Amino acid sequence: MQEDKPFEIVFLARGGQGAWTSSILIAQAALRAGKYAQSFPEFGPERSGAPVKAYARIHDKPIEIHAGITQAEIVAVVDGTLSHMAKDFIRDKGAIVINTSESPAELKKKLGIPESVKIYTVDGTRIALETLKRPIANTAILGSVIKVLEELGVKYLSLNDLIYAVREVLGGRYSEAIVKGNIDAVERAYKEVRGE
Amino acid sequence: MVEEQVEMLLNGDFAVAWAWKHVEPDVVAAFPITPQTLIVEKFAEFVANGEVRTQFINVESEHSAISAMVGAAAAGARTATATAANGLQLMHEILYIVSSMRLPVMMAVANRAVSGPINIHCDHTDAMGQRDAGWIMLFTEDAQEAYDTTIQAFKISENPDVLLPTMVCLDGFLVSHTAMNLKVFGNPKIVKDFVGEVRPVARIKLMGEEVELSLNPRNKIPLTFGPFCYYDYYFEFKRQQIEAMKAVPEIVERVNKEYYELSGRLYGNGRLVPWNVDDADIVAVVMGSAAGTLRWVARKYRERGTKIGILKVRMFRPFPWEEVQKLLENKEVVAVFDRAQDAGAMVGPLSLEVLSALYYSKNRPKNTVTYIFGLGGRDLTPELAEKTFEELIRIKEGKEKPFIKKYIGVRE
Amino acid sequence: MSGGELKKWHEIPIAGIPWKFSTEYKTGDWRSERPIINHNKCVKCLFCYIYCPEMSIKINWTSDGSRPEKVEVDYEFCKGCGICAEVCPVKAINMELEKR
Numbered sequence: 001m002q003e004d005k006p007f008e009i010v011f012l013a014r015g016g017q018g019a020w021t022s023s024i025l026i027a028q029a030a031l032r033a034g035k036y037a038q039s040f041p042e043f044g045p046e047r048s049g050a051p052v053k054a055y056a057r058i059h060d061k062p063i064e065i066h067a068g069i070t071q072a073e074i075v076a077v078v079d080g081t082l083s084h085m086a087k088d089f090i091r092d093k094g095a096i097v098i099n100t101s102e103s104p105a106e107l108k109k110k111l112g113i114p115e116s117v118k119i120y121t122v123d124g125t126r127i128a129l130e131t132l133k134r135p136i137a138n139t140a141i142l143g144s145v146i147k148v149l150e151e152l153g154v155k156y157l158s159l160n161d162l163i164y165a166v167r168e169v170l171g172g173r174y175s176e177a178i179v180k181g182n183i184d185a186v187e188r189a190y191k192e193v194r195g196e
Numbered sequence: 197m198v199e200e201q202v203e204m205l206l207n208g209d210f211a212v213a214w215a216w217k218h219v220e221p222d223v224v225a226a227f228p229i230t231p232q233t234l235i236v237e238k239f240a241e242f243v244a245n246g247e248v249r250t251q252f253i254n255v256e257s258e259h260s261a262i263s264a265m266v267g268a269a270a271a272g273a274r275t276a277t278a279t280a281a282n283g284l285q286l287m288h289e290i291l292y293i294v295s296s297m298r299l300p301v302m303m304a305v306a307n308r309a310v311s312g313p314i315n316i317h318c319d320h321t322d323a324m325g326q327r328d329a330g331w332i333m334l335f336t337e338d339a340q341e342a343y344d345t346t347i348q349a350f351k352i353s354e355n356p357d358v359l360l361p362t363m364v365c366l367d368g369f370l371v372s373h374t375a376m377n378l379k380v381f382g383n384p385k386i387v388k389d390f391v392g393e394v395r396p397v398a399r400i401k402l403m404g405e406e407v408e409l410s411l412n413p414r415n416k417i418p419l420t421f422g423p424f425c426y427y428d429y430y431f432e433f434k435r436q437q438i439e440a441m442k443a444v445p446e447i448v449e450r451v452n453k454e455y456y457e458l459s460g461r462l463y464g465n466g467r468l469v470p471w472n473v474d475d476a477d478i479v480a481v482v483m484g485s486a487a488g489t490l491r492w493v494a495r496k497y498r499e500r501g502t503k504i505g506i507l508k509v510r511m512f513r514p515f516p517w518e519e520v521q522k523l524l525e526n527k528e529v530v531a532v533f534d535r536a537q538d539a540g541a542m543v544g545p546l547s548l549e550v551l552s553a554l555y556y557s558k559n560r561p562k563n564t565v566t567y568i569f570g571l572g573g574r575d576l577t578p579e580l581a582e583k584t585f586e587e588l589i590r591i592k593e594g595k596e597k598p599f600i601k602k603y604i605g606v607r608e
Numbered sequence: 609m610s611g612g613e614l615k616k617w618h619e620i621p622i623a624g625i626p627w628k629f630s631t632e633y634k635t636g637d638w639r640s641e642r643p644i645i646n647h648n649k650c651v652k653c654l655f656c657y658i659y660c661p662e663m664s665i666k667i668n669w670t671s672d673g674s675r676p677e678k679v680e681v682d683y684e685f686c687k688g689c690g691i692c693a694e695v696c697p698v699k700a701i702n703m704e705l706e707k708r
Contacts, residue, residue, distance in 0.1 A: 296623070296624060297623050297624060298622050298623040299623075359622070359623070400621045400622065400623075400625065401621065402621055402625065402627055403627065403628075403629075409621075409622070409623060409625070419625050420625065420626050421623070421624070421625070422624065423624065423626055425624055428614060429614075429615075429620065431617075432615070432616065432617035432620060433617075433620075433622075433623075433624050435617035436617050436618075436620075436622050439617070439618075440622075
């Protein structure tokens, strides 16, 4: 991994599952942590249910690159059915976080993920159903991403920064109950995510 | 004195909407088209919430949007609109009318490929189709520059020596939808004081009287805007527009500098933003967000001692050809990165400008090449940029023959 | 704008603004037919005044300004389009061939 470069995250999801919101939330959290961030969707005609991508970059200096991310440090798979796409975007020694009920070891074998790439799983949809009463796992995935950042030793942002961002961004759009549900999802996924 | 600012996470479209919010134009009329939509959506929200006093006119097309600008601006209003791609093409005929009627309209263009095939992603072909419409054209690199340049555009356009409309271009998605940390003024009054509380309306001499150049019923002499004009005077009016364009470079520089004093952010001399060009052997000339990507890659080359410089063209119209000529004197390799269609032309539109300037240079660069890239949102990744830099180094070292133009990222 | 010495680009106002009144262009000689008002028939309804595209109908008001006394055609500007004759409800306007 090259040193002086932004930390890059790719979110894989389906239209309507909040991939873009995920990347905005993580960028907002980075901003709160005093870092520089970039967040953007891989945009297309908006089709609910179609595979979509969103990107985030975090760095401790202004980010000059304006291009999609082809090789990320973290690939966060918001929709488990897209987990086969993850290895196309992961950098060597990166980490893949997948929303699934399966175990990391099982999945790693199934997807043919190289040994040098770490894999984490979290049952984000179940967490979302329990906290939000809806199968929207984007904030749950973010909670696990924070945990993975810690495990990778990346100190750009903390769980508190993310919770602050959830309040800040979702608070303007949704009711307090929904915001609270999302924060619960973040916290639970942070605890429940499993590595190999 | 640098004024207090608030750090926010905003994408380029929202940044333009915030700039409008701070300027508070009298009239905004726009028709939504991706990737500009977020500008008008956000601004409509500001209007609906009563956060601005702007008259927001819902129109049925871009042609009507720009036509509404003509009427409002002729009446003396401060006006702004936004569009992209085919919407901009639909405005085409009116753009010439805006500039010839000397109306200081501000327009944000979220650059997008022009159909067909239908594509919503970034390239500069839409703006390049308007390059001869008599507008000032400024290209921005990121959301922060989009916010800053939008504010500056009002002040440049409304200057009585200029009175020409300004197009502020931001790369579709790469800037328009890419959120970043940026700073906006905490107090909108700072912005209002900068551009002026109300739009200054120019005064002209007419029949021995001094009158407002506006459709003002209180004018001592009523004015007619947009009348028929024969071959006996049309050319003279065009000559006036040429003269107004001549005043632009200096005004752009002055506004850029005044804005720097308020914001702490400076964009070169307002026209060109050179990065390590002076001592460079190889210079990449580029507009828009790709300037950032190229600079990022060039940094690595610099660390290794390879003298690569990046010349970002911020002001495309009027084209600062004399400065470009001077900056590129005696370079080993100049590579122009053009993000627009060139079918049938020798090179792309930016490159045509650069090559024309260099033709009259006494100290032409040894090699000048053109890269057409990024059509329809094809990414210029750091990896691709690296490949082209490698090629330029080989040309410099005489290991590879120079060429007129090549295409980056297309499957040949 | 034709006629007289042509001005240079910096001698004329900007933005394509005309610098003479349209009243300087006497369009009366464009006419091939001349409207003649029969004042005995005219009821001073002023339809001709409203419809005239050239504002060439002149109204003489009574001394107290309360009503029109006489309606006339301004032949310096009338182009002879005949709209006044067409709209006149009492057929008080006749179009007659212009003598040259």
